[in-house]
Structures are given as C-alpha cells and as structure tokens.
Amino acid sequence: MPSSNVKKFIVYSLFMGILILPMVGLPSTGFEITRALLVWGVFVGILAFWLLGKSIRGSDAFQSAAGGLAPFRSRLFDNFTKVPTKIYLCLLLFALAAYPQVANNYMVDVGITCLIYVVLGLGLDIVVGLAGLLDLGYIAFYAVGAYTYSLLNLHFGLSFWSCLPIGIVLGAVCGCIIGYPTLRMRGDYLAIVTMGFGEIIRLVLNNWDKLTKGPNGLLGMAKPAIGYPSFAEGGVKWVSYSLKSLHSLYYLILLIAVLTVIGVGRLNNSRIGRAWIAIREDEVAAELSGVPTTWLKLLAYAMGAAFASVAGAFFASKLSYTNPNFFIFMESCIVLCIVVLGGVGSIPGIVLAGIVLIAVPEVSRELQNYRMLVFGLAMAVMMVLRPEGLIPATRHKRELHETEGETYGE
C-alpha cells in the first residue's frame, strides 16, 4: 500500500473516531464504549477495505492482469449494457410490486415511507438539482399538501382524489409565494430565507388553533378510496373501495412514485428542463440566450412544491392524522440529503438514496438515535469521496448513446 494511502487511512480513522466516539458513546444512559468502538470499527473497516482495494487496483501487477482480462470483461459488460434499460426498469418495477407480497406489515410500512421520501426527493431535485436553487424549507410544501387534504376532508368531506388537484395548485401557489422574494438571492442567503419560510409555515400551523387545532393536530381523515363498477341486481352501480390496508396504500404510493419519476424525467428532458439547467449553469448567459429566468425559477419552485404537496396529501390520508411536528426543519434536511447523496439531478440516484437513507435507519432501530449523525457523516464522507453522488446524473452519457436512436431519430 502506498504511504499516501496509509496516511489517508490514519487521518480519516482518527477524524471519524473523534466524531463518533463521544457522540455514540454518550447516549442518555451513560457512556457505552463498546458500542462506540463497534460503530467506529465498522467505519474503519470499510475505509481500510476501500483504500486497500484502491491501491490493489492501482498496483502494476493488477494493471497487467486486468490488461489480460480486459477483452473478457468488456464482453461481459457489453452483454449487460446490450439489454435495453427498459428491461431493467421492468424488473425493478416488478420487484417493487412484488415486495408487499413477501414482506411483513412493518416492512411494507417502511416501504411506504421510503416511497414518500423518493417523491419528495425527486420534487426537491427540480428545485435544487435542475434549477440550482438551494431550498431548505421544502418540507413546508409537504405540510401544505397534508393540511389541505386534512382540512378539506374533515370540513367538506372532499375525497382524496378531488383534494389532489386543489393541493397541487395550493402547493404551487405557496411555492411561488415563497419563491418570489428569493428570486434575486443566491447561495447562502437563499438557504437562510427558504429555511425561514419553511419554519413560518410550520409555526402558522402550530399556532392557528382554530383552523389546525395547533400541536394536537388533525385526526380522522378518510383513506383514499377507489370506485369500481359492480354488476349487482338492477344494473351497474359504482362501489367505492377504501384503501385501508397497508398493501393497497403501498400500491397507491408506488403509483405516485412511478408517475413522479416519469414526470420529473420528462421535465428533465424537455425545453423547460434544459432552460432550468442553463439557469443553474450560468444565469446571466441563460437570460441573454432568451430564457426568461425569473419565470422559470418561479416555475421550478411551483413544480417542486406540487410534487411535495401530493406526497403530503398521501401522508395525511395514510395516517389519518397530521400535526405540525411532522414538518420540522430536520425533515427538509433529510430530503436535501437524499438529493445530494443520490446525485444532484440524477433520478436513479435519488430513488436509491431515498430508499437507503430512510430504510436503513428505520430497520436498524438501534441506529435511529444517531440518524442525523449518520446523515452528517455520510454527507461529509460523500463530499470527500464522491461529490457527484451515488449515481451521478447521466443525461449526457445517455444522450451520447441514444443520439442515433431516440434523441435524434425519434
């Protein structure tokens, strides 16, 4: 192992030790040195493994061996890439659809949470990833969706489906209201102001007792229902079936997530998406290439908020309960973590990060108290090792392959 890697290993291990030992070792019950050492050991092990792999791959012996294997490997790789992406997507979809059939109720519930966060992550990706506007108050739109559905359902008995468009419009309007004053801001100022707006919405929900019942929250919303025709005696009747079971709710959010993936993907590859990316790259050049940047930035806020609003409405109807404390600043951070860890602007990356970041802490209950610590660590490590995210955005690479086929020939 080259000495630079040894040095890197020692520095990183010590750094993580300093970070982990006091925080994991000092839970409320007292200093648990064994657990802290265990967590640290795992990190150090992973790091050693990674660095070792890297130096082996860099060594001359490996290079020459790889040279001999290269034709074989590229043939294998070709065989994998020859299969169209659509087939992989179908397999993935099939796996996701089959998941509730093999998982227990608890796991299905975790799956639902993951998918909600996938939708949120993709929505935020429009704002952060495509248009390049840092938004730390994103969870507010999730709250808008949840409360829109809750209030309309409780007071007017409107169904989930009729509340969806209302929630989308309200979410988009809130997105514009919050987006408008921030249009001229950049970077850190934008982050602070959006964070403030996010908190304002939460505080309003918390204190407007008459409407929102304050911190007690709202209770007793109906689950989403679907109607189907039934051929009983005397002709056709519409029967409504309430999606009460976890399984049916899982399929509903899966549908929403799939539609979100398709929607964001389409936006990404459209005239609007290209204009957003242009704004992210160079706002002045975009404006001077004829892109109305002000309007498009507002649109990005509105579209992002609309997706969050749908997720919020689903969330409230799933629990039949909502309260302002679901929408704290930390939630915005988690969604932002999903976007950054997954790879800004990368749809598969965000889907993966949404599932990993929500499922892992959820399943390993032990870790739950240290969730934010782990998030922080993961972010720090990612920024050092892989700043482009788990699965970097591939629009360019993909277009490179598709030019002859889809992009140009379609």
Place this chain on the structure above:
Amino acid sequence: MAELVLRNISKRFGGLLAVDNLDLDVSEGMILSLIGPNGAGKTTVFNMITGVYPPSHGTITYRGNKLNHLRSNRIIRNGIARTFQNIRLFKSMTVLENVQVGLHCRTKSGAFRALFRTPHQKQEEKEIIDRAMEILEFLGLVDYRNEYASYLPYGDQRRLEIARAVATQPHMLLLDEPAAGMNPRETAELMELIIKLRDTGLTIFLVEHDMRLVMGISEIVTVLDHGQKIAEGTPKQVQENERVIEAYLGTKSKERA
C-alpha cells in the same frame, strides 16, 4: 431609420464614466465594428443594448421600440443576440443542448405539455432538435454535438457561442471579441463565417481587437476611447484618422510596456 439607434447614451459606474454621451446607428444588413483600447467601454455598450443594465442616460431604440427598461430575455426575443467576451457556455451541457437552449425563446411548450408529452410537445421537441442540428451544421460543429461544451477547443467554444446566439433567430448579432485567443487560421475561418452570417440577412455588430479582421470585413468602423466616440467611417477613413492613431497606438504601446 437605422435598425438600432443609440442616442446620448452614458453609463456611470460610481465615479467612472464608462460610456460618455454616445450616439450610434447600426443599419440593417451591414457589418459595423466598434473598436477601441481596453477599457474604452465597448462591452459596456453591448451590456446596455442587451439589458444587462440600463444606461444612466439616453435612449436605445431597436426597430422603433425603446429597449431601455426591457428585461434581457425580451430584448433577445425582439431580435438581438449576443456572444460574450469571456466565453459563457453552459459547461455541463452538450453542444447540442447549448444550442437547444438558444431556441427556447422561439418555442412554446410549457411544463404541462412536457409532463403529459402531448403530441404538440413531441413535435416541437423534434423541431428543436432538427433546427439545432441545422445550426450546428451551418457552423461546422455537428460532429461535436454530443460533447460537453467545456471539452471543445477554444475556437470551437467561440463558434458554439455564435451558434447559441444564432439559435435565438436574431436580426442583429452582437459579437464581443469573437477572435480573442484564436490562431490566424481560426480567425480567417471566423471572418468567412461572419460574412456568411451577414449574407443570411443578419446585421453584424462587432467588437474586436484583431485589426485585420475588423478592417477586412467592416463597412463602418466606430472608434471609442474613454467612453467617447472619437472617429467613425469606412475602415480606410478610420485608419488614416489622426486621433485614432494617437489614441490607439498610444495605449497599445503603453500596454506592451
């Protein structure tokens, strides 16, 4: 009346008068060059025309419409396009995508059409690609269409900037030092390209330091020094003008020292 008319234009940056009471007419279909030593205020003139900032005084009229307080994207839509002295491409986008962004202001499909992939939207996306490919073909960049903009050689990046500007379907093209950093062969190609563009009906408003290029293709040359117009005329008239030689060579030699 001329296509673009500047009347009594001034621009003040704090204590500095970058452009001082400038009158300028650009007539349709011609190649007009604005020259002058570094810091003379040439880029500032372009910035005011394209609405990066408004002039402190004076009016800018384009085809009879006052531009002074329009947003830049509206000015571009009115038919003026520009390139930048320090290249400002969208670096992580491909060459094709850069040109597609230029077509934004001539196309319509919004977010909803994109979400639902309406037939109209699909058709328009196809047209955008076809049009962008035509423009790349015209500028000889078609082989690079899938490269990242930042991977292009310098001269091609400058041409891509022109391509993106041309994509906005302008009547008038403002080029800010397009030959900067080019070798003589690339400059010669650029010269042909500018003439070719003019022949498609574009008015060319050029800011350039390369005198062979300027004197070779311009119909009118305007000379700016310390924000003031000190001479205007055909290349020949300007080259023989005493004040120009003094101002120009004076600063030039100081610069070299």
